[in-house]
Amino acid sequence: MHRIGYFLTDGFQVMAIGTQAVFEIANIVAREPIYRVTNYSLAGGETHSSLGVSVMTKAVSAETEEDTWMISGMADPTNRITAPEELQFINEASGRSRRTAGLCTGAFVLGEAGLLDGRRATTHWAYADALQARCPLAQVEADRIFIVDGAIWTSAGLTAAMDLALGMVEKDHGSKFATSVARALVMHHRRSGGQSQHSEMLALAPKSDRIQMALEYARVNLSKPLRVDDLAKAAHLSTRQFGRIFLSETGESPAKAIERLRLEAARNMIERGRHSLETIAREAGFRDGRHLREVFTRTYGTTPQSLRREARSACAEKDLVDG
Incomplete structure (x- = not known):
């Protein structure tokens, strides 16, 4: 079973946890629990989204082990600096996991943790220049739906994070299975990571x-x-x-x-x-x-x-x- 951990901080965008539907539907299509999803935060308890919605989370620890980490974005990443203890956890957890994803502006958090240095990455088109300025050692590509560079995944804005999650399902279980999941999700068109953010x-x-x-x-x-x-x-x-x-x-x-x-x-x-x-x-x-x-x-x-x-x-x- 693939273990998916969502690391949430106060002010996270609701769409970040919306991507959990991809793994939920994958379990339904597979007719068995092939994914386990858990919400985490540094201290645990209620974590509030930018919309005000509260999500109950488990506290992380040095022993917290997940196959995949999904790092949430925030409404305006240019006005926020991630707490040092959060960055330390993300850096250490990423080293122990198979892959780590920055959902939308979650790429800024990965950048602050040093995980984008020397890598290709993307984010919401409106913040691509800001991400490049903050992470000069990264190669930010502003016109991609999502990018996979080794163990680091980053996505464009909002709905593109759904495409990233579906890309993970395809990586884990193949294209045919991912297409079945997309059909069950009523996704109009399954976009590969190389496509343009522009429509x-x-x-x-x-x-x-x-x-x-x-x-x-x-x-x-x-x-x-x-x-x-x-x-x-x-x-x-x-x-x-x-x-x-x-x-x-x-x-x-x-x-x-x-x-x-x-x-x-x-x-x-x-x-x-x-x-x-x-x-x-x-x-x-x-x-x-x-x-x-x-x-x-x-x-x-x-x-x-x-x-x-x-x-x-x-x-x-x-x-x-x-x-």
């Missing part, structure tokens, strides 16, 4: 259900031509109405928005490195590999091949460290 669907931020329906239709049909008439039909609007409302709500033309969605899908497939450029172009809705290269390079300032090499290099480094 084009979120950036477009349509205000009405009709435009959201059109964008969702586009997202699942990127390999098709996707004419404006098709999107208008999905939104139950006339073509003229659709074009006017779409521009008003997103600030983009339908054609530009679709290109952004195609590029995001292509980038994710390129980083995963499982398909040829021609296949990716076809799946994402570009004319061919050449068209994809042209648009990709113009938008991101780098070629698809360069991005793939970087992704493979990062993966190779991770595998080497994991051994």
Whole structure:
């Protein structure tokens, strides 16, 4: 059985313990207790979240042993310094465990404990620069969902911590089992750690259900031509109405928005490195590999091949460290 310890401090974000649902559902899917989850704090007793919710915790000691430590984040890590005794425990406990994770801004705590020195790490995009400034020996990558560097795991903001927890389940029990857990959690899309924190669907931020329906239709049909008439039909609007409302709500033309969605899908497939450029172009809705290269390079300032090499290099480094 894998033993998961959550180390909580006053002011922790509720989403940190929300990730415990991943391990709970893993037990249900497995039909046996494959994970045991325990909440800890330095002194034990009630620990209060930033929302005011109280959680009962066990006190840690030198004998506390867990397979995995999950370190909670806080609402504003730039205005908080972790107590020395807490840092000492985290440092010592990490040395005795198989892995330690900083959930969202929990990466700041790992950094203060010296656990990020010489490692790749991520955190909520809004605090990435602050983390790099506080931890100059770390390599902070602001645009990743989660990063695994040896025994140290760090995640982007809030919901990305769910992806990190699911990544642990995949590491422990394989991809097929993790997919079953994701399905039981009704996670819309299981994101691998290498994906960008940025979401084009979120950036477009349509205000009405009709435009959201059109964008969702586009997202699942990127390999098709996707004419404006098709999107208008999905939104139950006339073509003229659709074009006017779409521009008003997103600030983009339908054609530009679709290109952004195609590029995001292509980038994710390129980083995963499982398909040829021609296949990716076809799946994402570009004319061919050449068209994809042209648009990709113009938008991101780098070629698809360069991005793939970087992704493979990062993966190779991770595998080497994991051994």
